[in-house]
Each structure stands twice: as structure tokens, then as C-alpha cells.
Amino acid sequence: MxxxxxxxxxxxxxxxxxxxxxxxxxxxxxxxxxxxxxxLWFAIYKNATSPVINGFTFREIIAYFIFSNILSFCIFxxxxxxRIDKEITEGTICMxxxxxxxxxxxxxxxxxxxxxxxxxxxxxxxxxxxxTIFILTGIIKFVSVWALLFSLFSFLILVLCSxxxxxxxxxxxxICCFYTTSGWGLNLAKNSIVGFLGGxxxxxxxFKFGKIDFSIVLNYLPFAGMIQNPILALLGxxxxxxxxxxxxxxxxxxxTWIFLLELINAIFFKIASKKVTVQGG
Amino acid sequence: MHYIRxxxxxxxxxxxxxxxxxxxxxxxxxxxxxxxxxSLLSIYFVVNSIPALNIDGQGVWNIWQIGFLYGFxxxxxxxxxxxxxxxxxVCYWRVTDGSLDRNFLKPMPTLLxxxxxxxxxxxxxxxxxxxxxxxxxxxxxxxxxxxxFANVVLLxxxxxxxxxxxxxxxIMFAGLAFILKRTGQMFQLVYNSLxxxxxxxxxFPKVIRVLLxxxxxxxxxxxIPVEILLGFLSYNPWxxxxxxxxxxxxxxxxxxIIWNVCASKYESTGN
Numbered sequence: 001m002x003x004x005x006x007x008x009x010x011x012x013x014x015x016x017x018x019x020x021x022x023x024x025x026x027x028x029x030x031x032x033x034x035x036x037x038x039x040l041w042f043a044i045y046k047n048a049t050s051p052v053i054n055g056f057t058f059r060e061i062i063a064y065f066i067f068s069n070i071l072s073f074c075i076f077x078x079x080x081x082x083r084i085d086k087e088i089t090e091g092t093i094c095m096x097x098x099x100x101x102x103x104x105x106x107x108x109x110x111x112x113x114x115x116x117x118x119x120x121x122x123x124x125x126x127x128x129x130x131x132t133i134f135i136l137t138g139i140i141k142f143v144s145v146w147a148l149l150f151s152l153f154s155f156l157i158l159v160l161c162s163x164x165x166x167x168x169x170x171x172x173x174x175i176c177c178f179y180t181t182s183g184w185g186l187n188l189a190k191n192s193i194v195g196f197l198g199g200x201x202x203x204x205x206x207f208k209f210g211k212i213d214f215s216i217v218l219n220y221l222p223f224a225g226m227i228q229n230p231i232l233a234l235l236g237x238x239x240x241x242x243x244x245x246x247x248x249x250x251x252x253x254x255x256t257w258i259f260l261l262e263l264i265n266a267i268f269f270k271i272a273s274k275k276v277t278v279q280g281g
Numbered sequence: 282m283h284y285i286r287x288x289x290x291x292x293x294x295x296x297x298x299x300x301x302x303x304x305x306x307x308x309x310x311x312x313x314x315x316x317x318x319x320s321l322l323s324i325y326f327v328v329n330s331i332p333a334l335n336i337d338g339q340g341v342w343n344i345w346q347i348g349f350l351y352g353f354x355x356x357x358x359x360x361x362x363x364x365x366x367x368x369x370x371v372c373y374w375r376v377t378d379g380s381l382d383r384n385f386l387k388p389m390p391t392l393l394x395x396x397x398x399x400x401x402x403x404x405x406x407x408x409x410x411x412x413x414x415x416x417x418x419x420x421x422x423x424x425x426x427x428x429x430f431a432n433v434v435l436l437x438x439x440x441x442x443x444x445x446x447x448x449x450x451x452i453m454f455a456g457l458a459f460i461l462k463r464t465g466q467m468f469q470l471v472y473n474s475l476x477x478x479x480x481x482x483x484x485f486p487k488v489i490r491v492l493l494x495x496x497x498x499x500x501x502x503x504x505i506p507v508e509i510l511l512g513f514l515s516y517n518p519w520x521x522x523x524x525x526x527x528x529x530x531x532x533x534x535x536x537x538i539i540w541n542v543c544a545s546k547y548e549s550t551g552n
Contacts, residue, residue: 024466025465025466025467025469025470026466028470029466029469029470029473032470032473032474033473033476035489036476036477036485036489039484039485039486039489040327040477040480040484043334043336043483043484044327044328044330044331044334046335047331047332047333047334047335048330048331049331049332053330053331054330179304180302180304180305180308181302181304181305182302182304182305183305184302184305184309185305185306185307185308185309185310185311185312185403186305186308186312188308188309188312188313188316188403189308189309189311189312189315189316191316192312192315192316192319193315193319195319196319196320196322196323201319201320201323202323202326202327206326206327206330207326208326208329208330209329
């Protein structure tokens with residue numbers, strides 16, 4: 001069943017290797033961003049009344065941003081939305097509709113190829129290096145080998161869920177392009193919303209207006225499963241039994257969202273494919 | 282005169298081609314607003330989690346003052362965005378895909394030809410939100426301004442010449458792409474430093490302040506004028522205005538030289 005999607009997966013992997021300069025550029029950008037973030041948070045914690053703000057110490061928040069930068073680079077690079085937009089504006093989408101393969105399956109295979117390659121070649125090694133450093137320096141509490149394995153295993157499952165959720169939202173944006181016939185603006189809006197609500201710029205625990213805590217609702221949305229939840233699996237305090245339950249609950253929620261988003265996408269595609277306009281080509 | 286007519290004719294064509302996708306153009310304008318609202322909310326959530334942001338040597342910044350600074354940063358950025366967005370494409374892919382070849386074949390300066398290809402109405406989204414932020418935050422009772430004629434002139438100069446400074450960096454890196462083929466990531470590194478000028482200068486150590494004032498002078502065009510207006514700095518606004526104009530003139534001249542030198546070494550790589 002999956003054999004026919006293998007060439008797309010492979011093409012995605014090869015494609016992601018073509019931009020080595022992007023990887024080097026990202027690395028330098030990240031170093032400078034983390035440095036500036038460090039100074040900003042240093043000023044924030046200096047002015048705080050307590051060493052813990054919204055459940056994060058200064059060292060934990062820095063660890064959060066390092067993991068968040070690594071994950072964002074890997075997960076947000078599938079580009080399914082832009083690919084569909086390009087197919088529509090160039091008119092090549094009519095070719096995709098005539099092929100005997102699922103349009104969703106093809107796009108998911110390409111995105112998985114790109115993201116998996118980036119994650120396995122860059123994301124995972126960097127995460128493991130950072131994780132080891134944080135454990136050795138005491139930023140992440142070492143409880144037991146079992147807790148460490150649970151943390152890493154649940155992180156990997158949550159990253160896989162995150163990749164699929166991210167691509168589902170990319171695909172949804174791509175289908176919206178069937179109506180707008182161009183997706184530059186849509187993709188831009190999607191990237192901002194997903195990055196913000198996914199916890200890439202700030203953990204959701206900080207999303208408070210006075211006494212209103214938005215994180216209670218936001219934690220149940222699919223966005224939380226994209227950046228924040230895999231990081232919390234690494235940063236969790238496993239000396240508390242409820243942390244295990246929380247992580248299992250998070251995994252269950254992410255899997256539920258995957259099914260729900262795929263169902264919504266399938267229905268939406270069925271309706272929208274009747275609307276698609278072929279330009280040029 | 283001929284060049285000016287050509288520029289406006291090209292801009293008109295660019296607007297017409299963008300309006301071919303009316304819905305998406307409006308969504309893109311909204312998208313830039315959404316992007317900035319998200320970024321602003323992030324700052325709000327961070328600063329709101331502490332009683333006050335007390336910066337060493339400056340005093341206490343409240344959330345409205347930070348919002349005012351944020352709104353001001355969006356103005357030169359938005360103006361630059363309107364006119365020079367095509368240079369991002371040069372930095373990223375126009376050299377490698379060979380689509381820039383045609384700009385070298387026409388009897389027009391290549392830089393003018395390239396810039397005139399795109400007018401990005403999304404920049405209006407940033408400018409409108411920036412002005413809205415300045416008005417909303419500026420009207421708060423706990424934001425006190427040091428309104429003088431010199432300070433107003435300084436703000437106007439910072440917006441206009443600030444946009445020129447940002448554009449000058451864009452021209453430099455787009456020019457370097459003629460030799461290095463792809464400089465998008467390198468320019469992103471410089472452009473991203475605009476994120477950090479949305480915070481008071483006092484947060485950052487001296488080395489970053491010197492870097493963002495003397496080498497990549499984004500603090501000079503944003504944070505310093507706003508801090509003078511809000512009374513956090515006591516520099517002479519006329520001197521700062523002259524420094525901004527001089528920096529813009531030097532950087533733009535340097536950028537044009539880099540563009541011309543690199544353009545003479547341009548080799549087509551595409552098909």
C-alpha cells in the first residue's frame with residue numbers, strides 16, 4: 001500500500017539535502033537568537049518576584065527555547081501548503097488529479113521525506129547533545145534510567161505526531177488555495193498562527209490576560225502538539241508520578257487530533273476539488 | 282525623468298499583477314498584521330508576567346512604552362517592505378534559477394530594474410498596525426513624551442532614512458548573491474536583528490548594543506529615537522538626526538558600489 005508513495009518520500013529526502021546553506025544559516029541565526037533571548041529573559045527574571053515564572057525557572061526557559069528552535073527548524077519545513085499553491089498557480093495540479101494515487105498521500109510522503117531527513121540528520125543529534133548537556137548541568141532533573149527512556153521515547157512519539165499534525169494543517173491551507181487561487185497570504189497567516197499557538201515563541205503557560213488563563217484551552221488545541229508538547233516531554237519532572245500520566249494524556253490527545261484533522265481534510269478536499277481552477281500549465 | 286517614469290510604470294504593472302489575486306493580496310496584508318499581533322502578544326505575555334521591567338541605568342519601562350517602541354519599529358520596516366521586496370528573491374533564488382538574466386539585457390540600471398519589479402502592498406499591513414500601536418500606546422496616561430520640534434524631526438528622519446538603511450543592507454546582500462549565488466540566509470541573519478530592537482537597549486550587554494548601533498545600526502533608527510522621545514536618553518536629537526542621515530548615505534553608497542562591482546562579475550547559472 002505504501003510502496004507507491006516511496007518515490008515521493010525519497011524525493012522529499014533528497015530535496016531537503018539540496019539546501020546545505022540553509023542549514024548553516026539557520027545554525028548561526030539560532031545561536032544569535034538564543035543569545036539575545038538569554039539576555040531578554042535574564043532581564044525578565046531579574047525583575048520577577050519569584051525565581052519561577054509560570055512554572056519555568058530561568059534555566060528551564062532557556063532550555064525550552066533551544067529545543068523550540070531545533071524543533072521549529074525541522075517541523076515547519078514540509079512546505080505542503082506552498083507546494084499546492086505552486087501547483088495551482090502553475091496549473092500542474094491537473095496532472096496530480098489524473099494520477100492513480102491519493103493526493104493527500106503524495107503530499108504527506110514528500111513532507112515526511114523532507115522533515116524526517118532534517119530531523120534525523122540535524123534535529124535529533126542536536127536535541128540529544130542539548131539534552132545530555134542539560135542533564136549533566138542539572139537543568140533537566142535525572143530521576144532514573146527508566147524515566148530517561150520514557151522521556152526520550154515519548155518525545156519521539158510526540159515529534160512524529162507533531163510532524164503529521166503540522167502537515168495536516170499545511171494541507172488544509174493548501175486546499176484553501178483552491179478557493180483563493182494563490183496561497184502566499186494564506187501560508188503566511190498560517191505560519192504566524194501555528195508558530196504562535198504552537199508555543200514556538202513562548203510556552204503556552206505564559207498566555208495569560210490578567211486572571212484569564214488561555215493555556216487551559218490552548219493546550220487542548222492541535223497546535224500545542226506541534227512544538228510545546230514534545231519539549232515538555234523532555235523537560236518534565238519525572239519524580240512526580242502525574243508527569244507520566246500527563247505525557248500519556250498528551251500523546252493520546254495528539255493522536256486524536258491527527259485522526260480528526262485527517263477526517264476534516266478528507267471532507268474538505270472532496271468539496272474543494274470540485275472548485276479547483278487550473279491556471280496555465 | 283525617464284527612470285522615474287519607468288519605475289512608476291513597473292510598479293503599476295506589479296500592483297496590477299498582484300491584484301489578479303485580490304483575495305490572496307488582502308489575506309497577505311492581514312497575514313502581516315496577524316504576524317505582528319502574535320509577536321506583540323508574545324512580548325505582552327512576557328512583560329506582563331513581571332511587575333515592571335526595570336532596566337539598569339534607564340528606569341522602569343511599562344508595557345505601553347514597549348508597545349510604542351514596537352509600533353515605531355514597524356514603520357521603517359513596513360516602508361522598506363513596500364518597495365524592495367524583490368531583493369529577497371534575488372538573495373534566495375533569482376540568481377540560481379537564472380531569471381535575473383533578463384534584467385542585465387535591458388538598457389536600464391539593473392538595480393532599478395530589479396527593485397521596480399515588485400511593489401508589496403503587504404507592507405501597508407505593517408504600517409497601519411504600527412501607526413495604530415503608536416496611537417493606542419501613546420495615548421495611555423502612563424506614557425509621557427518629551428515632545429519637541431527636534432524630536433519630531435528625529436522621528437520622521439528615523440522612519441525615512443531607517444527604511445533606506447534597511448534597504449541598503451538588502452541591496453548589499455542581493456549584490457553579493459551575484460557572486461555567492463544564494464545569500465538569503467545570510468541576510469536573514471542581519472534582518473532578524475530587527476526583532477531585538479523592539480526591546481529597550483538596556484536589556485542587552487554592551488557588545489550587542491555596539492553591534493546594533495555602530496555596525497548594523499538598527500538601534501540607531503528605532504530604539505534610540507524612541508528612548509529620546511520617552512525621556513530615557515538625553516542625547517541631542519539634532520546630532521542623532523545627522524548621524525542617521527550620514528549612516529544612510531554611507532550605507533546606501535556602499536550598497537550600490539557592492540551591487541555594481543558584483544554585477545560586473547555576474548554569471549548566469551540557470552537555464
